[in-house]
Amino acid sequence: MPIATSAYEHAYSDRRFWRKLRGHAAGAGRQALEKALWLYFAVQNPATPKWARRVIYGALGYFVLPLDAIPDLAPLVGYTDDLGVMTAALATVAFAITDDVKAQARGKLDQWLGPAANDAAGNG
Incomplete structure (x- = not known):
């Protein structure tokens, strides 16, 4: 069942975002952090339209909430x-x-986290 991210826009704040990233960097993994940062930096760009910002804020609002469909403290998942x-x-x-x-x-x-393995090898 898809999650309606618009319900989570209110939960987003820059402070909550950076606190979540700093507190869960190791557990979230590079892939999740990268996607969160792509969204964060995209929403900072003045060229990003308002409708796209709403989509991004909804997704980031869901990300920063401590309680969601699968608790973030659950190992591996x-x-x-x-x-x-x-x-x-x-x-x-x-x-x-x-x-x-x-x-x-x-x-x-x-x-x-230091350079990714493919970045360190000069491949990325």
Whole structure:
């Protein structure tokens, strides 16, 4: 059953977003963090239309809530629902995920976690 992300827009704030990322960086994994950062940096871009911002804020609002369909503290599967919601949002607003957005996200991830294996090998 799809999750109506518009119900979660109210839950989003920059403060909650960064707190969630810092507190759960290791547990969420690079893939989930990358998608969250793509959405975050896309919504910061003034060229992103208002309707796309609503989609993004809904997905990020779902991400920052401590209680969701699959609790984030559940081993191995805790971020599955968050990743699904973010993936659906990304499919909807793919045009807003520019190379610049991806570079900003990669820079933040590298700052926190070190370069990805393919980046360190010069492949990415």
